[in-house]
Structure formats: C-alpha cells, structure tokens
Amino acid sequence: MSILSTERLGHSYHDMWLFRNLHFGLQRGDRVALVGANGAGKSSLLRILAGALDPTEGTVVKEKGIRIGFLPQDPDLSVYASINDFIYSADNEQQRLIRRYEELVASPQADAHQLMVLSDQLSALNAWEYEHTIKSILSRLQITDFSREVAKLSGGQRKRLSLAKLLIDEPDVYILDEPTNHLDIETIEWLEKLLTTGQKTVLLVTHDRYFLDAVSIGIRELDHGKLTAYTGNYSYYLEKKAEQEEAAGVLLDRNRNLLRKELEWMRRQPQARGTKSKARIDAFHELEEKTKGQKQNDTVQLSVKISRQGNKILELESISKGYDEQTLISDFSYVFKKGDRVGLAGRNGTGKSTFLNLITGLEQPDSGTVTKGGTTVFGYYKQGGLVPSSETERVIDVVKNVAEYISMANGDTLSASQLLTQFLFPPEKQFNMVSKLSGGERKRLQLLRVLMQNPNFLILDEPANDLDIDTLNVLEEFLVNYPGVLLMVSHDRYLLDRLTDQLFIFEGNGTVTVYNGNYADYKSEQAILVQRAKTAVEQKAPPKTDKTPVKKKLSYTELKEYESLDSEIPLLEQRIAERTSALNETNDYTAIAEIASEIEQLNNDLDLKTARWLDLGEYI
Structure with a gap:
C-alpha cells in the first residue's frame, strides 16, 4: 500500500504543461530514482510531493502522520539566524537539551552545576548516543561552527546544512533533489551507505550514476509528461530502456515506410472518386497520428574547433x-x-x-x-x-x-x-x-x-x-x-x-x-593499504578468551576518541605512502636511513591507533 501517492496530478509552468493526469505511488521501503531530461519537471514533481509546491491540478495523498523530509536543489534558509537555530528543533526535547549543552561547553564562563544537571538530563533521555549521531553527521558534512550566521553561508554550505538537518531528523520519507551536489567523494560514499541501511523510503533525483545505481531499487522516468516505472537499479533501467528504444526505432522506421506508401496511394486517388476504401483511409489517418506521436530523442551535439597548441602549455x-x-x-x-x-x-x-x-x-x-x-x-x-x-x-x-x-x-x-x-x-x-x-x-x-x-x-x-x-x-x-x-x-x-x-x-x-591512475585505481590501492594494516594488527593482537569481559556501551569520552581516530588513521596511511614514495626516489644513504626510520615509527603509530580503533569499533 502506498504511503505517498498522487491522483490525476498536473502542473504547468509559464503556460506550458510539464505533466498532466500523472499517477505516482511510493511504498514503505522503496528507494526510487526519478530520471528525465532537464526541464521535464523532475524538481517540480519532488516539490509537489514534499508539499513545498501546490500543483495546478490533482492531489497528493499521504498516509496519516507520515513525516516527509525534503532536500531542495537550492535550499532557502533565510528565516534562520544561525546554524544552531536551523539544526536544533525547539519541539524536540533531546535536540533542545543537546543544543543547550553544546552552548554551555563552548562558553568560557560555563556553569559547572548547570553542565552537570544537563548531563544528567541527557543521560535520563538516553540522548548521548543521539548527540554522537548528530555530531557525526555534522562533522561528515563539514559543519563545525554552529554559531555561524546562515546568511553568510555559500550555496554549497546551505545545501550540506539542509542535508544534515534532514538526516538528523530521520523522516519516514526522504525526498532528495541532487543530494550529491557540493559533497566530496568520501562523503557521497558515506551517504550511500546511510541511505541503504535499514528500510528507508527514498525518492531522489541525481545525475551521479554510481550513486544512482547503489541507492535505487526502482526507476521512474518522466518523459514528455508521462511517467514510466522500471523495477531494478539504474543499470537494469538502462538495459530495458535500450531494448525499448531499439524496438521503438524499428517500429518507427516501419511505420514511416508504410506511411510513405499509404501517402502515395492517397495522392493517386482522384478527389471526386468516392470508391476509396474507407477502412484504408481510416488506417492511413491512424498511422499518421501514430507516427507523429513517435519522436526520436533529441541529444546535444558537441563538435567545436580547438585552437592550435604549442609545446609550452x-x-x-x-x-x-x-x-x-x-x-x-x-x-x-x-x-x-x-x-x-x-x-x-x-x-x-x-x-x-x-x-x-x-x-x-x-x-x-x-x-x-x-x-x-x-x-x-x-x-x-x-x-x-x-x-x-x-x-x-x-x-x-x-x-x-x-x-x-x-x-x-x-x-x-x-x-x-x-x-x-x-x-x-x-x-x-x-x-x-x-x-x-x-x-x-x-x-x-x-x-x-x-x-x-x-x-x-x-x-x-x-x-x-x-x-x-x-x-x-x-x-x-x-x-x-x-x-x-x-x-x-x-x-x-x-x-x-x-x-x-x-x-x-x-x-x-x-x-x-x-x-x-584514475580514481578507481586510487581507491583500490588505498583499500589494500588499509587491509594490510588491519591484518598486521590482528596478527599482533592477543587471542581472545571466553573470560574477556564484554563492554556493552562506550562512554562519551571513548566515543570522542573513536571519532578522532577515524580521521587520524587515513592521514597516517597517506603519510606512510608519501614517505615510501620519497624512499624510492632518493639514492642518498643518509636520507634513506632517516626516511626508513620515520616510516617504521609511522607504522608503529598506525598499528597502535588501528588496534584501538578496531577495539572501540566493536561497541559502536
């Protein structure tokens, strides 16, 4: 049963209909991508479904009590003064307490008694883990100064801030318009995992084909006002689309050839002659309409001259x-x-x-x-x-x-x-x-x-x-x-x-x-380095016994330590790679000895930090 659907939906823009009589349904657990050409109406449809835009005609039907989170292509946050005002909702008690706690911690004149009272209240609401989740999301999206004025943020910063808020609020339905814009690759890969964990209901528009393929389990194509559904990810959609276009091309050529012959027959008949086959005339008009309706896709044509290039560039x-x-x-x-x-x-x-x-x-x-x-x-x-x-x-x-x-x-x-x-x-x-x-x-x-x-x-x-x-x-x-x-x-x-x-x-x-090498080569090489480090740590680690006590939950300090190690380890790995490269490029024996000693120390540090990171990670 659909938790979000439309009935005879239509919308026009500048006196032109983007779509009419559109039917769309989203069920719980669906992860659907909306595809189509620029100007087809994808963003307008998302805004209508999210309740941010009223349709010209038709209605949107929502399951009672459903919470929809919407990430627009260009968020407008002008009504908010600071990042804190936007991120922390006044009607969410956990978020309200977390905001007050963070403001006190950041204040040089923080009252120790108030901090203790707030800490107890957060513990009573089991909000420390929630606070950790909020901070992890904000940190991932490079949001650290919560007192900063929203008006001074760039377009990319506003987009990341809006995405952070949506992820923190954990709505029933995620509606995302170009969520990967202004994100770096590591953050996109993190977002992929987050959206595909659990039974999240997602509707998105994105140009990122790797992201589209990883997240979507269904495709809806909006083309000339019509919505076509495909089950499967983006790769499956491309296969089916290619098959359909090939079949449509054959049919279009066949219809056009037949139309030419029928047109010749129509023109040969004297105007006054009343013995034309009515069935054939009707068939001609039907074929003419069908052929008119079939249209080859227009594509951008790129072919420009380039200036002559000399040896010095x-x-x-x-x-x-x-x-x-x-x-x-x-x-x-x-x-x-x-x-x-x-x-x-x-x-x-x-x-x-x-x-x-x-x-x-x-x-x-x-x-x-x-x-x-x-x-x-x-x-x-x-x-x-x-x-x-x-x-x-x-x-x-x-x-x-x-x-x-x-x-x-x-x-x-x-x-x-x-x-x-x-x-x-x-x-x-x-x-x-x-x-x-x-x-x-x-x-x-x-x-x-x-x-x-x-x-x-x-x-x-x-x-x-x-x-x-x-x-x-x-x-x-x-x-x-x-x-x-x-x-x-x-x-x-x-x-x-x-x-x-x-x-x-x-x-x-x-x-x-x-x-x-390209990015895939780079990521593959980095993954090998990480796996080698983990394997080395596991081999050095003492065997576990049944008597080892099991710690059920990390403390707040340990959570912070885990976050710190998560960012320190990649930097150490990169430094080792740089020094190893430098070692291979020098013939100076003194330099070789110094670099080798540095690499050994870096590897020891990496082993210790990775071991600690793995240990803490057992309880995340």
Whole structure:
C-alpha cells in the first residue's frame, strides 16, 4: 500500500504543461530514482510531493502522520539566524537539551552545576548516543561552527546544512533533489551507505550514476509528461530502456515506410472518386497520428574547433597558497604536457577550486610562478553556473555576445541560432529570458559559451552538477575524444574514472600528491593499504578468551576518541605512502636511513591507533 501517492496530478509552468493526469505511488521501503531530461519537471514533481509546491491540478495523498523530509536543489534558509537555530528543533526535547549543552561547553564562563544537571538530563533521555549521531553527521558534512550566521553561508554550505538537518531528523520519507551536489567523494560514499541501511523510503533525483545505481531499487522516468516505472537499479533501467528504444526505432522506421506508401496511394486517388476504401483511409489517418506521436530523442551535439597548441602549455613552479593561516597548496610544481587528462580529488575545502583560480590567473600564488604558454587558450567552466548580466538577457544574447558565427571541428560555420539548436535550445526557446531557464539548462548554456572560445586547455569545475544524464553522456563522449588538455574537479566518480588517467590528490595540509591512475585505481590501492594494516594488527593482537569481559556501551569520552581516530588513521596511511614514495626516489644513504626510520615509527603509530580503533569499533 502506498504511503505517498498522487491522483490525476498536473502542473504547468509559464503556460506550458510539464505533466498532466500523472499517477505516482511510493511504498514503505522503496528507494526510487526519478530520471528525465532537464526541464521535464523532475524538481517540480519532488516539490509537489514534499508539499513545498501546490500543483495546478490533482492531489497528493499521504498516509496519516507520515513525516516527509525534503532536500531542495537550492535550499532557502533565510528565516534562520544561525546554524544552531536551523539544526536544533525547539519541539524536540533531546535536540533542545543537546543544543543547550553544546552552548554551555563552548562558553568560557560555563556553569559547572548547570553542565552537570544537563548531563544528567541527557543521560535520563538516553540522548548521548543521539548527540554522537548528530555530531557525526555534522562533522561528515563539514559543519563545525554552529554559531555561524546562515546568511553568510555559500550555496554549497546551505545545501550540506539542509542535508544534515534532514538526516538528523530521520523522516519516514526522504525526498532528495541532487543530494550529491557540493559533497566530496568520501562523503557521497558515506551517504550511500546511510541511505541503504535499514528500510528507508527514498525518492531522489541525481545525475551521479554510481550513486544512482547503489541507492535505487526502482526507476521512474518522466518523459514528455508521462511517467514510466522500471523495477531494478539504474543499470537494469538502462538495459530495458535500450531494448525499448531499439524496438521503438524499428517500429518507427516501419511505420514511416508504410506511411510513405499509404501517402502515395492517397495522392493517386482522384478527389471526386468516392470508391476509396474507407477502412484504408481510416488506417492511413491512424498511422499518421501514430507516427507523429513517435519522436526520436533529441541529444546535444558537441563538435567545436580547438585552437592550435604549442609545446609550452602551462608550467607551475613551487606555487603556494593559503588563507587565514591555513595552507592549501605548498611548494607544488608540475609541467603540463599535451594530452594530459588530470582529475583533482580531495575533501571539500582542501584547495581544489583555489588551484583552478591560480592557474587561470584569477588569483595569484603567495609564492612560486605560474607560466602560461603563448598558444594556450583556457576554457573555464565554473561551478557557480551562468548568471545573466541582466533580468532581460535572452538565451541567444549569451551566444551572440561571444560571436555571431562559430567554427566547428568539421570546418562548418554555424550561426548563433544554429549552434543553440544543437544544444537543445530550439528557436522558440532562444528568445526566452535566461532567468527563466532551469538550473540544468543554465549549465548547458554555460558549457556552450565555454566551448565557443575554442579552448585547447579545458578546465571543468563540477561539470556534472544539475546536468541531466543524457547531456552528461554526450559531454563524456565529447571529452573522451577531446584532443586538448583536460583538467577536472568532480565528485562524480564515473566521470573521473572514464575521463582521467592522472590525479592531483589534495590532502588538506598543503600537500598535493600526483597519482598516476584514475580514481578507481586510487581507491583500490588505498583499500589494500588499509587491509594490510588491519591484518598486521590482528596478527599482533592477543587471542581472545571466553573470560574477556564484554563492554556493552562506550562512554562519551571513548566515543570522542573513536571519532578522532577515524580521521587520524587515513592521514597516517597517506603519510606512510608519501614517505615510501620519497624512499624510492632518493639514492642518498643518509636520507634513506632517516626516511626508513620515520616510516617504521609511522607504522608503529598506525598499528597502535588501528588496534584501538578496531577495539572501540566493536561497541559502536
């Protein structure tokens, strides 16, 4: 039985129907992904189901008492003053007490007696574990300063904050619009596990195909106002969709051939002759309508000319950059070569976007030099997206402001209007205001403007955000064959795996490590290192006996220790990998001895911390 469903649902936008007479049902334990092209109405449908938007017609039916948590694509938190105000609900006693306790702990004039009273109240409500869960979620999503003003948060910070609140509240139904936007890869993998643990009911829209495949057990495709259901994950959906399109293509060709023959027969008949077969005439009109209704999917066409590239492309020599006493990049050098395809990986806030701004000249390094080759032409696709220069700027103006005519890879010259049509902006949309485009359409228009500059050094900062999967597939095919240098920041693991063969790993302490291989190779290597460390610890650990006392619950201090070890161990492993690499690159015997001694000490520390982490983890 559905806990959330619709009856004859319809919604229009700017006098155009997105969908009508739509029927949708979600049962408890379903994990459903909604797919479809940009502008198909996915976000509108999610908002209607979440109660954030009233439909033009029809109704949404909810099971009595059901709690729905909604993560919009662009959360509006303007009614909240601080992060604390948003995170902690006044009507939730546990959250209210936790907030008061945290505020007292952070205060230099904290009253010891009040702290003790609050501690007792939290213990009486069994709220310490809940407090640990809240802190774990907030820490994972890089939210640490709870007194910070919401108005000063970036769009990505507001999105992560909204996701944290939803996960803390544990609703009956999770409705998520692009939940992986603004998350780093490690956090996305953590979110995957969280959503697939237990019998959570999830409805989501996402462009991240690995995430989509891991989380969903059902697909709903919204296409031209119609909703089609598929049972299974995204891979299964792709198989069935391919089979259907192949069958539909055969049927469409057959119908068109038959229609041509029938049209010839209709034209041959004299107008005044009344002996035409009425059944055949009716069949002709039916076939005509059927063929009109069948439509081949439009796809973005990417084919642009790139500028000639010389031998000197871009050289970075000992560059460093930091803010507010935090070093993001320290003494990093690299010489870009023809054909380089580099992915930037690392947690949010470790300096990836800053690195892009440094090499494009938007920011200057604190030290070191960035030398650009004379023939290098940057094409910089920024994460922020396209912002119209005015409220009245039209889609076609965006293109014409760059050039009236554009040279393509095959030698053709296209007008601005023709190029827009290839990017799925038909003539009737080209004179629309940019401000009325969906988020995905704005991203597509921004991509077009970047490619129009014929870059031979393409820089993409989170290109997957807000693009529909069909457009992403076309973009991937274009980038696979792109002959220039490609430098990309993306949390989309599929995109990194397919398009890059080298990584710059941003460690967060100023260190940027060059890794030869894609993200899958890197993760596989890291997993092997972790498993070796765990195996070594298990072999050194004393055998357990039946008399070993079983501890049923960790104390608050032990929970904090576990959290600390969870972040310290990966840093130790990375340091060991760095020093091992340094050991292999030197022939200086003195240096070799020093590095070997350091590695031995690091391994001892790692063994001790891993053993303690495993021990504490038994009781989590």
